[in-house]
Amino acid sequence: MPISTKSRPGKTRPSKDTYHHGNLRQVLIDTTLQLIAKIRPENVTVRAVAKLAGVSSGAPFRHFPNRSALMTAVAEEAMLRLQEEVASSLKKAADKNPLMRFRAIGEAWIRWAVRNPSHFKVISDRSLLDSDASAAWRKRSQAIQAEGIRLLGEAQEQGLLPGVEIRYFHLAGRALVYGLARMYSDGHFASFGLDESRVDQIGESVLDAFFRVPVRPTKNHVGKPKDH
Amino acid sequence: MPISTKSRPGKTRPSKDTYHHGNLRQVLIDTTLQLIAKIRPENVTVRAVAKLAGVSSGAPFRHFPNRSALMTAVAEEAMLRLQEEVASSLKKAADKNPLMRFRAIGEAWIRWAVRNPSHFKVISDRSLLDSDASAAWRKRSQAIQAEGIRLLGEAQEQGLLPGVEIRYFHLAGRALVYGLARMYSDGHFASFGLDESRVDQIGESVLDAFFRVPVRPTKNHVGKPKDH
DNA sequence: CGGATAAAGTAAGCACCGCTTACATATGGA
């Protein structure tokens, strides 16, 4: 079980002693996440969210103009967490070369997608979201992109990427990481003979392949079975 | 406009002069594709398909047990086309080395996804499909996988992939291509500053980056504006 | 304070959805 269901940014006091809820907006967001952890996000209904939150089926529409807006609010939280994960990953890799720090972004991406499957689902399936999403959403997403491109520029200056167009190398990295996370999320792993519980190690190996890190002969591929 | 809407495998004679339709099953599949070309597949309703095909809203359920089964039938056609595209791509690359033939599979994948967006959409969003899809579907998919791994094995024997684990190199290639196609399909290109009409050339450049093909100095990046 | 006003809840209902049931019609084999 991911920790997604625990509320975070808001206080989430679902005390419904009074007629007015007090903090229904945040409670609805958290409740939606709770449901996405159990059933596919496209099957989450506003009515079910309202019921679980203990309000009438019309109440959510006082806080969100429509279902997509609710999902978009969830996506905003998701993107915030991704940005945090990326920042923490970059801090850990501060001493490494720019190419490896670029890789650290990819690792953070995969780690985030795996540990927050509910968040990832709602972000990756944009049909659930408002057509032009929120400004905050776009900003965070683009900040991560910009950092990646900056790092690749540094790498090229240091001669780490001879003859490579960084614009497309960046896009390739993004597509790689996004594609892998989505394959995991969509349950494609089984048809590739992959063990879902080893997704972290698989992610590392895939990045090794992308960055052409030579196979380490004594690499321990056992790994812990699961931690949840 | 993609050619997806043109019927192919069936004769598709939607003549509804008689009470009985004659070939409703195939007509429904083609009609579904027509609709997916216009609206998101998750918004395609059975009722709308039935109406467009000129039958009652209950008629489709004589041919498909549920909506997912209809979508799965569309996906089967899609996978058939993908396999054809891969086969043709491999035939053209017959004289090249195994690594470049592996790349040719990826090129076919992207080309297929771009030219048959309706098909791609229905295949990539597995939540629309029956949980365990069809046997034919899985078989075709796995045949393509097997060919890719075989080619990488050959490449390694010829020393073209020193120190790379082919299992993960294969997975990386698949994730790369799938991720790029999905980014295109989901409209992520705009937020990456990419021109959707140049997707073919972008795909080539991304594969260049993945395979570390050096930048060709005189590469003409102008290209035609659009052909549709 | 206290009362107007706005915010935020409820209940009921609309059109549409996937899917089922009961019935009507056509087809093809004995």
Added chain:
DNA sequence: TCCATATGTAAGCGGTGCTTACTTTATCCG
């Protein structure tokens, strides 16, 4: 020829997103 079967229709069930009309509560200002 006749009837079993395949395949269409019409009507309807429960569930959906969302709206409307109404009710209750919080807030703010004279």
